Amino acid sequence: MTDHAIVLLSGGLDSATTLALARDQGYECFALSFAYGQRHDAELAAAGRVATQMGVREHRTVALDLAAFGGSALTDPAIAVPTAPSTGIPVTYVPARNTIFLAYALAWAEVLPARDLFIGVNAIDYSGYPDCRPAFIEAFERLANLGTRAGVEGDGFCIHAPLIHWSKAEIIRCGLALGVDYGLTVSCYQADDTGAACGRCDACRLRAAGFIEAGVPDPTRYAPDA
Amino acid sequence: MTDHAIVLLSGGLDSATTLALARDQGYECFALSFAYGQRHDAELAAAGRVATQMGVREHRTVALDLAAFGGSALTDPAIAVPTAPSTGIPVTYVPARNTIFLAYALAWAEVLPARDLFIGVNAIDYSGYPDCRPAFIEAFERLANLGTRAGVEGDGFCIHAPLIHWSKAEIIRCGLALGVDYGLTVSCYQADDTGAACGRCDACRLRAAGFIEAGVPDPTRYAPDA
Numbered sequence: 001m002t003d004h005a006i007v008l009l010s011g012g013l014d015s016a017t018t019l020a021l022a023r024d025q026g027y028e029c030f031a032l033s034f035a036y037g038q039r040h041d042a043e044l045a046a047a048g049r050v051a052t053q054m055g056v057r058e059h060r061t062v063a064l065d066l067a068a069f070g071g072s073a074l075t076d077p078a079i080a081v082p083t084a085p086s087t088g089i090p091v092t093y094v095p096a097r098n099t100i101f102l103a104y105a106l107a108w109a110e111v112l113p114a115r116d117l118f119i120g121v122n123a124i125d126y127s128g129y130p131d132c133r134p135a136f137i138e139a140f141e142r143l144a145n146l147g148t149r150a151g152v153e154g155d156g157f158c159i160h161a162p163l164i165h166w167s168k169a170e171i172i173r174c175g176l177a178l179g180v181d182y183g184l185t186v187s188c189y190q191a192d193d194t195g196a197a198c199g200r201c202d203a204c205r206l207r208a209a210g211f212i213e214a215g216v217p218d219p220t221r222y223a224p225d226a
Numbered sequence: 227m228t229d230h231a232i233v234l235l236s237g238g239l240d241s242a243t244t245l246a247l248a249r250d251q252g253y254e255c256f257a258l259s260f261a262y263g264q265r266h267d268a269e270l271a272a273a274g275r276v277a278t279q280m281g282v283r284e285h286r287t288v289a290l291d292l293a294a295f296g297g298s299a300l301t302d303p304a305i306a307v308p309t310a311p312s313t314g315i316p317v318t319y320v321p322a323r324n325t326i327f328l329a330y331a332l333a334w335a336e337v338l339p340a341r342d343l344f345i346g347v348n349a350i351d352y353s354g355y356p357d358c359r360p361a362f363i364e365a366f367e368r369l370a371n372l373g374t375r376a377g378v379e380g381d382g383f384c385i386h387a388p389l390i391h392w393s394k395a396e397i398i399r400c401g402l403a404l405g406v407d408y409g410l411t412v413s414c415y416q417a418d419d420t421g422a423a424c425g426r427c428d429a430c431r432l433r434a435a436g437f438i439e440a441g442v443p444d445p446t447r448y449a450p451d452a
Contacts, residue, residue, distance in 0.1 A: 071333075095333045106322040107322035111296055130372065136372045147365070
């Protein structure tokens with residue numbers, strides 16, 4: 001029997017690569033996306049395209065209203081997305097986002113059942129979010145195995161973050177080798193409704209630099225004024 | 227300035243007592259409830275009554291669809307609520323529920339800001355849920371301080387579980403001393419629309435035994451056929 005895996009799928013470059021890696025490792029993949037009040041909901045359409053291309057067994061999108069709490073440029077229209085590099089944790093950080101996402105993935109995994117959860121966080125070419133670091137992933141795995149029936153009575157959960165120590169260029173090279181079509185993905189924090197990228201935000205800058213470093217053509221579709 | 231605290235408020239006996247304790251410790255309290263697809267949504271009405279009686283600064287109810295994942299007698303109508311004691315973790319366990327609840331509380335706390343989160347879990351007179359144990363609470367606090375801006379840059383979060391080592395009778399005596407009106411609360415897993423209790427489920431049995439042991443009148447309103 002093929003093992004099941006839940007893969008968090010934002011529709012961006014990293015999560016698409018993570019899904020390709022999970023599939024390549026032989027897992028039957030269940031993709032989980034979130035409509036969390038983000039500005040860049042074009043990424044949800046991208047997540048659907050990627051899930052289809054990768055042949056996932058099921059793709060669910062959970063609606064949750066993080067915009068009600070605000071506190072981030074990604075969920076609060078009153079906070080502008082920065083277009084220049086910043087120091088420290090940037091205003092695009094969404095409070096407790098990955099904790100909430102992984103908590104939902106854990107609930108689905110326990111019922112499905114799946115014991116392997118994949119998340120495409122990266123702590124190298126990244127925006128400096130605290131919930132993208134190895135210590136956070138390890139702490140969540142520990143929590144998952146203390147707080148669930150499956151963790152207490154069964155084999156327990158493994159949280160896979162296969163990209164965490166990779167550069168953006170390494171991620172891109174790996175994904176291309178596994179058949180990822182990056183033209184389907186959207187990384188931009190403020191993509192327009194068609195998924196065209198701004199070319200100026202942190203996510204756009206990291207992505208563009210990754211394609212250059214990887215030495216491969218960048219399939220990103222930019223907005224006319226980008 | 228008064229410190230803010232977020233208190234998870236289900237509308238049951240334990241969370242009402244926890245709110246009273248947080249208020250008694252001088253916190254300005256913000257109550258957080260969840261409409262998670264539970265059978266016993268009469269408890270949400272109870273949460274509203276308790277929040278008002280306790281004079282919280284704000285009471286929010288977040289809708290989240292745990293019933294979409296199922297896997298519990300509390301969220302899946304096809305799984306009956308047991309009316310006799312069971313061994314092990316019972317079918318009323320909701321996968322990853324407290325992980326999800328605390329994750330939302332953390333998001334709100336970070337934005338508010340509040341650094342103190344209160345949850346009325348109890349590991350003595352309880353149903354045996356893994357996410358009610360001290361090790362789970364400690365693991366969540368660790369996660370919270372690794373995965374947030376406030377944890378990394380600021381003073382960090384404290385997860386308070388003041389009832390965790392108390393008997394139900396001790397909880398009731400403490401709550402009465404702090405002015406809790408247990409007639410407002412609903413503990414039953416399958417209360418009817420008016421909040422009347424079944425008298426037979428695990429939650430009803432634990433609650434009734436607590437009032438007897440505490441030696442005080444039980445204000446619970448039972449359904450006619452209870």
